[in-house]
Amino acid sequence: LTEISLDYPDDQSSFPFMGDVPVLGYRYRVGIVGATGAVGGALLRILRERSFPVGELRLFASASSRGRWIETPYGTLLVEQLAKRRIPELDFAFFAAGPEVARNWALKLAHRGTLVIDKSPYYRDKSYAPLIVPEVNPCALDGHRGLISNPNCTTIPLVVALQPLHERFGLKHVTVVTFQSVSGSGKKGITALGRELADADAEPSTYPQRIAYNVIPWIGSQHGRYTGEEVKMVAETRRIMNLPRLSVRVTCVRVPTLVGHGLAVHAEFRKHIPVDLATEILNSSPGIKVIDVPAERIYPNPLDASGKDDVFVGRIRRDRGPNCLAMFIVADNLRKGAATNAVQIAELLLARRAAEQT
Numbered sequence: 079l080t081e082i083s084l085d086y087p088d089d090q091s092s093f094p095f096m097g098d099v100p101v102l103g104y105r106y107r108v109g110i111v112g113a114t115g116a117v118g119g120a121l122l123r124i125l126r127e128r129s130f131p132v133g134e135l136r137l138f139a140s141a142s143s144r145g146r147w148i149e150t151p152y153g154t155l156l157v158e159q160l161a162k163r164r165i166p167e168l169d170f171a172f173f174a175a176g177p178e179v180a181r182n183w184a185l186k187l188a189h190r191g192t193l194v195i196d197k198s199p200y201y202r203d204k205s206y207a208p209l210i211v212p213e214v215n216p217c218a219l220d221g222h223r224g225l226i227s228n229p230n231c232t233t234i235p236l237v238v239a240l241q242p243l244h245e246r247f248g249l250k251h252v253t254v255v256t257f258q259s260v261s262g263s264g265k266k267g268i269t270a271l272g273r274e275l276a277d278a279d280a281e282p283s284t285y286p287q288r289i290a291y292n293v294i295p296w297i298g299s300q301h302g303r304y305t306g307e308e309v310k311m312v313a314e315t316r317r318i319m320n321l322p323r324l325s326v327r328v329t330c331v332r333v334p335t336l337v338g339h340g341l342a343v344h345a346e347f348r349k350h351i352p353v354d355l356a357t358e359i360l361n362s363s364p365g366i367k368v369i370d371v372p373a374e375r376i377y378p379n380p381l382d383a384s385g386k387d388d389v390f391v392g393r394i395r396r397d398r399g400p401n402c403l404a405m406f407i408v409a410d411n412l413r414k415g416a417a418t419n420a421v422q423i424a425e426l427l428l429a430r431r432a433a434e435q436t
């Protein structure tokens with residue numbers, strides 16, 4: 079096998095493989111790396127729900143899950159461990175196993191001809207790995223090299239809602255406060271909330287403080303006085319919307335909900351943005367459902383959004399002046415925030431391939 083340098087040069091011409099999609103009408107060899115995790119489980123359900131053309135499905139996880147058989151919508155399947163001497167032959171690999179695993183394995187698979195879609199943060203700032211939200215920047219897939227990155231679970235709903243408004247009114251500034259569920263931390267976040275709800279004396283484990291009956295204004299690593307989650311949201315929003323100097327202010331907060339991230343958004347545009355017109359534009363944009371009947375207390379919330387693929391927008395209202403709009407956004411972080419977006423990227427690649435062939 080060819081040995082691949084992990085310090086990959088940011089030069090696309092040195093990619094020996096141009097990740098191409100095999101012929102149409104084919105059922106694909108699909109792998110899920112991190113299949114036993116929160117996002118991996120959602121991926122299994124979504125591939126089945128959307129009838130993705132799976133011919134062969136292989137599941138990978140850590141050494142501790144190797145050899146386990148797990149129930150999936152495709153039947154009971156064996157969990158394998160990735161091994162250097164047996165790099166799997168796959169058409170698509172969905173990575174949902176964290177940045178270290180992505181760093182160690184994604185390029186190895188891409189070099190072997192696998193189309194890799196990674197949900198970890200590792201490649202999100204690498205120019206050779208387009209960062210894609212299909213409703214927002216499908217053209218960024220042009221000339222991809224077989225490795226595609228999936229954005230952060232709060233960035234995705236934010237840009238899905240902002241992009242159609244930006245196209246009409248020109249986005250100038252956005253301030254966001256997030257309300258992020260424990261499943262955003264994967265299995266260990268879900269376990270921590272369950273344990274702390276059951277035992278009022280349980281010590282905090284996954285988070286610095288108890289998450290049950292609490293909110294924690296800190297997500298991820300430390301970047302000065304900011305958090306890793308906040309830094310990611312700023313950089314990814316700018317990259318996906320192709321607005322490198324966009325003014326973005328973010329505070330990320332972990333809350334004791336199970337699934338579904340909320341975002342309180344205050345946006346300023348270059349032009350006057352009538353609230354009714356903004357609502358109409360949002361309602362007719364792909365991937366968005368407006369839920370906004372204030373008099374009946376109808377607005378997006380994580381429980382209602384859980385298990386759904388749309389980005390829900392409500393509480394749409396005038397903010398500081400005629401160019402400013404406030405709204406509340408919710409999306410299922412495991413689905414549109416992660417797995418659904420990844421499967422949509424794969425579907426988009428297949429659709430583009432079909433268009434090329436006709």
Ligand SMILES: NC(=O)c1ccc[n+]([C@@H]2O[C@H](COP(=O)([O-])OP(=O)(O)OC[C@H]3O[C@@H](n4cnc5c(N)ncnc54)[C@H](OP(=O)(O)O)[C@@H]3O)[C@@H](O)[C@H]2O)c1
Pocket residue numbers: 111112113114115116117118138139140141142143144160173174175176177179197198199229230231261262263264265266411412415416
């Ligand atoms: N949760 C979200 O809302 C969300 C949203 C967007 C993106 N993401 C990203 O998606 C990735 C997965 O997140 P998650 O929430 O699903 O985490 P999780 O529930 O903790 O699952 C992690 C998965 O990775 C597997 N894994 C760990 N070490 C591995 C190794 N060396 N080789 C192969 N597999 C390994 C685990 O296997 P074992 O079961 O054997 O340990 C498990 O299947 C992360 O990069 C995260 O940042 C998560």
